[in-house]
Amino acid sequence: MRAAGRDTESGLRQLLDEWDPIGVADEARDEYDCMLAPLPHRLRRGADETEISDFLRFELEDHFGLDPRLSDPERMAARLTSWWAATG
Secondary structure (H helix, E strand, O other): OOHHHHHHHHHHHHHHHHHOOOOOOOOOOOOOHHHOOHHHHHHHOOOOHHHHHHHHHHHHHHHOOOOHHHOOHHHHHHHHHHHHHHHO
């Protein structure tokens, strides 16, 4: 994997762990790895906050079985797209 790929993965992992919608990031460092490939793919092709928010909402509901309203996927989508614009 290229250094840029590791930097992207590391940055995304840090953001997802800070968001930590399940509350387990301190114990399970790989809990959100299921989003590490789909997110940069979407961001690279120009996904906006709405599309990222929809993806996060789906993951929270479908994969983790959570009520997405409790984790504010819209705010996280804004953070992710802002981070991507600053690093890309």
